[in-house]
Amino acid sequence: MDLIEIYQCLCDATRLRILHLLTRGPLCVCHFQDILNVPQTKVSQHLSYLRKRGLVEVTRHANWMIYRLPAHPPRELEANLKCLQDCTAEDKRFRADLKKLAKIQSGCGWIAAALKDAPACCQS
């Protein structure tokens, strides 16, 4: 994995928030929409950008696409994600994202359930 490409992925606020959330575990697109409060198209475009460069992986569960960090990220990515966590630990916006994430995760147990079924909390 190219270090420059990693930094290119990190230098957009939306992608930064996405990656930051993914360090806590896998998420589907509708969760990103909810937490980040941005239009679906925008989320998908950034996820596509990240996927093309190998920073995230995706699996389909019925209609839902579950995004996650690679199982064994290369050293450079791991180091930078760790650094990102340190740098955002006291940031208001990133903390707010985590708070929203916690609410969603407690609302439905599908993530803990190893993604065996479609996330019930996505069903409107």
Place this chain on the structure above:
Amino acid sequence: MDLIEIYQCLCDATRLRILHLLTRGPLCVCHFQDILNVPQTKVSQHLSYLRKRGLVEVTRHANWMIYRLPAHPPRELEANLKCLQDCTAEDKRFRADLKKLAKIQSGCGWIAAALKDAPACCQS
């Protein structure tokens, strides 16, 4: 200092090499030219980019402009520079840069001499 701006500075190969060199100490433009082997205009443009965002500081010594990292960089910058060093430790190109740097530094003692005089090694 904005985290996004830091990443924007890091996502170009030339700037990455410049910052990497600066973690070893101050340098003047002609040294960057020598080590990186890129045209003067390009070096100046990237240094200007970095200066505008506060990642480097500059002082003039006669005709020479001495660039350095800020004396007390903010947490985010410090963390990322540390991460950069980790990520590049085994990289061929970055190691070659350091090798060239060592040669230049041993060739003239002006950096150790606290920049009291114009760097003799710059004088052609």
Place this chain on the structure above:
DNA sequence: TACGAATATTCGCAACGACGAATATAGATC
């Protein structure tokens, strides 16, 4: 097999970045 829900892709556009070429500036020296 038609439809709805979740998500992806394409398109057009404005902004930005990288680069080389040309030009400008600032200080030292004669």
Place this chain on the structure above:
DNA sequence: GATCTATATTCGTCGTTGCGAATATTCGTA
């Protein structure tokens, strides 16, 4: 003050990026 040296800035161009709007795809379900 003319000139030289080190460095900075400007300009034109080209590729990339971010975004919203529109459209397409994929899967489950009736």
